[in-house]
Amino acid sequence: MKSAILYLRVSSAEQIKGYGPDRQKNLGREYAxxxxxxxxxxxxxxxxxxxxxxxRMEGAALHDFELEARNGLHRGKVLIVENIDRLSRQGAKAAAQLIWALNEHGVDVATYHDGYIYKAGNNGDMMELFSVIIKAQLAHEESATKSRRTRASWDKRHADIANGSKETMAGRAPAWLTIRDGEYRAASGRAEILNEIYDLYINGIGIYxxxxxxxxxxxxxWPIRKKDGAGGWYMAYVHRLLTNRAVLGEYITLEGQCLAADYFPQVITAEKFARAQAVRGKKAKTGGRYFNRASNLLSGIVFCQECQGTACYEHKGSNSFTTYKGKxxxxxxxxxxxxxxxxxxxFRRKHGCDNASLLDYxxxxxxxxxELLPRLVNRPAVDGALLSLREGVAERVRLKDADQKRLDNIIDAIGDGGVKALIERAATLEAALDEHTKNIDDLRAQLAIEEAKPSTFDDTALIxxxxxxxxxxxxxxxxxxxxxVNMTLRRLLHRIEITPCDTFIVWPDKDxxxxxxxxxxxxxxxxIWHASSKPLNAA
Structure with a gap:
């Protein structure tokens, strides 16, 4: 009895949900x-x-099978597929080369859609050659036509969305939204979970x-990797939720263009989104095991005075025992x-620093x-009105940014078809706008972070x-x-420095x-401190 390998392929999530693999599997088994x-x-x-x-790229099942066949591991076997386009839609040449390469290594290729077998060795004929070329070219042309139609369809949708259309559906809704009566709406309970994720992250709880x-x-x-939903939540997905600007209501293309600032229902405030991004910026500076990060209240704010490198936190001897034999x-x-x-x-890694100080954490x-926290309360508590103003400023800044990006896209489109002088002027303006945008974005990011911070009073009260x-x-x-507490201390303290003299310096601010x-x-x-602060008394 001849040994066979059944190959299944679907190209999109929609086909996977439509049980395309199951259909191919059942028909392939029946054919065998x-x-x-x-x-x-x-x-x-x-x-x-x-x-x-x-x-056929590295990591794909067909790629691995080709390597194995090339090494003679499948000689005398048959590869079963639905039809040629399951193997390749890159044109006649690519498909023919793949099938002939498998044949040369002793593997038959059988397509159960038409019952044709492309046999290994010298058993092929001229009709087989024509069959491969014709079928592969038809599959390639069909895919190319679909690709052009899909691209034209999306171009039309994007144009409508950029022009303010709310009736144009962008396709699949974000996971926290649903489509009802032709409108995007927040899915039951998911907006609350999304806000909980943001709140936890802002309060110093890591993605893990x-x-x-x-x-x-x-x-x-929400991200279901398997049909039964057994995959659970995973870190990469939560990270995408924390960085996806669709939570603000914006529609961003795959190329990074913002077509609309209020296309989706907004479920996360601009102020909360800005705070989450500020936390992301701080977390990127730290590493190490989660246990160490959770134990170390000072993670990310302790540095070496000599080399300005980060300090490491060592927690040794925990839950460990030593054994010896008595007399x-x-x-x-x-x-x-x-x-x-x-x-x-x-210094620990012997990487160009002589600061050997070792402090008790x-x-x-x-x-x-x-000693320090009681003296850090030098600003009044933040009231609800100020929080509302912060949120309003952040939201208007976001809308202005989105409108500016839309305007830039329109100017680019006009410039592409304008006269030479207009094109040169547009190019000069674009360069200037890019420079202005970069400077404004840097300042706005700093402003958003500062404006989003709770007051010192709130932070110390929280701790x-x-x-x-x-x-x-x-x-x-x-x-x-x-x-x-670690995330709160990062807001309260500028830095802590370990000196070479077995001392440490605390900088509440730069002065x-x-x-x-x-x-x-x-x-x-x-x-240089607030008048109401009590001075520290030197020993």
Missing amino acids: VRMGWAIECEIADEGRSAFHGAN KIVQTLNARREPP DGRLRHYRRKTYERLRCDN RVVERTILD EGLRNELDSPDEEVRSVTRGR TWWRFDENGVLLDGEQ
């Missing part, structure tokens, strides 16, 4: 039974286009922990001493929480309210609380500093 072949295995490429050759939280409470996943021959087990330390990471943490949970015996409570010894005793400092 009729031919008296035993199916050795089934290989599949889901969501890979044959028109662009994605199913957010995913764990959603999966632990069995929140039905009486009995084994004794002792818990090792647990210690947490801060030191220059470049708990001393630095206690100094920050007990005081969480003090009892920082060392909670419940690991879940402890890690979440420490993540929130104020205090130096402490390794035991947390104040040595000296420079105060």
Whole structure:
């Protein structure tokens, strides 16, 4: 009985949902039974286009099969496919070369759609050659026609959306929206979950922990990788939710053009989105294991004074034991001493820094929480009116940006068909606009971050309210609380520096500093501080 491999391919998510693989699988199995072949295995490429050759690129099942065939692993077998266009839609030459290459390595290719077998060895004839060329070219022309029609259809949709049409559907709705009566609307409960994700992230809870939280409470996943939805939430998807400007209502093309600022219903405020991006910028500077990040309240704000590199946090000896045999021959087990330390990471890695200072992390943490936080309250609490103004400013800035981008696109389109002088003038203006836009964007990003920050009073009150949970015996409570406090401390403190003299300097801002010894005793400092602050007394 001849051994066979069944190949399945669908090019889009819609085909996958339409059970295209199941149809191909059932028909392929029936064909193998009729031919008296035993199916050795089934290989599949889901969501890979044959028109662009994605199913033959590295990582695809067909790519791996070709390599195996080239190494003689499938000699004497038959590859079963629905028809030639499942293998390739890149034209007659590409399809013919693929089939003939498989034949040369001893593999027959059978298409059950028309019952034709392209045999290995010298069993082929001239009609087989014509058959491959004609079928492959027809498949390529069909795909090319579909591609042109699809591109024209999307160009028309994009033009309508840019002109303010709300009736034009952009296709599949974002996961937190649904389409009812020809309109996009927030799906039941999903806007609340999306806001919860943003709130958790802004409060210092990392993406990994957010995913764990959603999966632990069995929140039905939006990204369904399997038909039964068993895939759960995963980090890459939550990251996309935190960076997708469609939550603001904007329609962004794959090329990055903003066609409309209010196309979708807005489910996340501009102020909240800006704060999330500010948190992303801060988190990008840190790394390490999640356990260390959750334990270290000072992650991302401690640096070496000598090389300006980041400080590493070491937590050693936790839950570890040492064993030795006594004179009486009995084994004794002792818990090792647990210690947490801060030191220059470049020195630790012997990477061009001589700062060998090693500080007790708990001393630095206690100094920050007990000595400095009470003196950082130098601004009044933020009231609801100010928060509303912040949100309004951020929203209008966003709308202005979106309109400017739309205007730029229109100018570009006019310039492409204008006279030479107009084109040159447009090019000069575009260069100037690009420079202005870059400068404005940089300033606006800084403004959005500052405007989105809670007041110092709010931040210190938050930390005081969480003090009892920082060392909670419940690991879940402890890690979440420490993540929130870490993000708050990043707003309150400019930086902490480890000096070569076993001391550390705390900079609440760029103009104020205090130096402490390794035991947390104040040595000296420079105060340019709010009048209501109580001065620190040197030891």
